[in-house]
Amino acid sequence: MKLNKSYKKTLFVLGLLLCMSMQSVVAQQEKPKNLLMYDTEPYHFGFILAINQMSYAFSFVDNYQIIAHNASEYPNTADLHYTAGADYYVRSIEAAPQPGFTVGVVGNLRLGKYFDLRLIPSLSFGTRTITYRLYKEKLDAGITENFTQKKSIFSTFIELPLLVKYKSKRLNNVAAYVIAGGNFKIDLASQKKWDIDTQSASGEQITVTDNIRVKKVDLAAEIGAGFDFYTGYFKFGIEAKMSFGLLNVLDSQNLIYDSSIKNLQNRTFQLSLTFE
Numbered sequence: 001m002k003l004n005k006s007y008k009k010t011l012f013v014l015g016l017l018l019c020m021s022m023q024s025v026v027a028q029q030e031k032p033k034n035l036l037m038y039d040t041e042p043y044h045f046g047f048i049l050a051i052n053q054m055s056y057a058f059s060f061v062d063n064y065q066i067i068a069h070n071a072s073e074y075p076n077t078a079d080l081h082y083t084a085g086a087d088y089y090v091r092s093i094e095a096a097p098q099p100g101f102t103v104g105v106v107g108n109l110r111l112g113k114y115f116d117l118r119l120i121p122s123l124s125f126g127t128r129t130i131t132y133r134l135y136k137e138k139l140d141a142g143i144t145e146n147f148t149q150k151k152s153i154f155s156t157f158i159e160l161p162l163l164v165k166y167k168s169k170r171l172n173n174v175a176a177y178v179i180a181g182g183n184f185k186i187d188l189a190s191q192k193k194w195d196i197d198t199q200s201a202s203g204e205q206i207t208v209t210d211n212i213r214v215k216k217v218d219l220a221a222e223i224g225a226g227f228d229f230y231t232g233y234f235k236f237g238i239e240a241k242m243s244f245g246l247l248n249v250l251d252s253q254n255l256i257y258d259s260s261i262k263n264l265q266n267r268t269f270q271l272s273l274t275f276e
Contacts, residue, residue, distance in 0.1 A: 053269045
């Protein structure tokens with residue numbers, strides 16, 4: 001998946017934070033260790049605050065750009081771009097992430113000297129904006145038009161990530177780590193009805209869905225890395241993580257907004273602060 005400008009800025013900030021962290025490691029060679037017995041405890045708890053960027057990965061129907069969609073697949077008959085009897089074509093579909101946030105509780109179980117098992121029940125809020133570039137034609141009336149439609153998808157996820165954490169040997173008050181595991185997610189906003197009242201081709205008043213819809217449940221694979229800093233009172237962490245949805249979450253309504261999509265999968269980048 002090609003990184004957009006928003007992702008590149010986030011990764012630049014992450015790289016800067018990691019460089020600062022490495023400088024901190026080098027600078028503290030002679031400092032005494034804080035929380036000496038912390039990593040020998042069988043379990044501990046904490047909380048997480050994070051910013052996220054949610055997006056989608058698309059898999060399209062073969063040759064979708066040349067498939068004609070009749071006017072009945074364009075749901076909003078009151079829209080300025082609606083023309084009865086016209087054919088519509090989808091030229092491209094792109095998803096742009098918007099900033100969101102996550103809060104959660106950390107439960108950490110010690111598995112060994114360098115391994116931990118982490119359960120982090122969380123609540124995540126985010127938005128994706130999907131941009132459709134469309135083409136309309138009705139040749140017998142001499143009508144042709146290129147236009148753009150934007151649809152926003154809001155999500156409120158209950159997340160249950162179960163992750164294995166492998167941490168490096170502690171260097172004074174800093175340790176690096178990597179994490180990997182799975183995440184069971186429930187989208188409380190997935191069944192939001194984007195319904196509008198409009199008229200059918202025969203002039204009857206009807207209610208239609210004027211947006212893409214997604215399914216409620218998803219399962220994701222996650223991988224990330226970070227640094228732990230041992231202060232005098234608690235452990236503070238900085239972590240970056242990518243989440244890759246494994247299920248097709250498209251809830252097709254056979255509209256122009258979803259009929260060109262074969263698979264739709266969640267993607268999330270998250271930058272977290274942990275306090276344990």
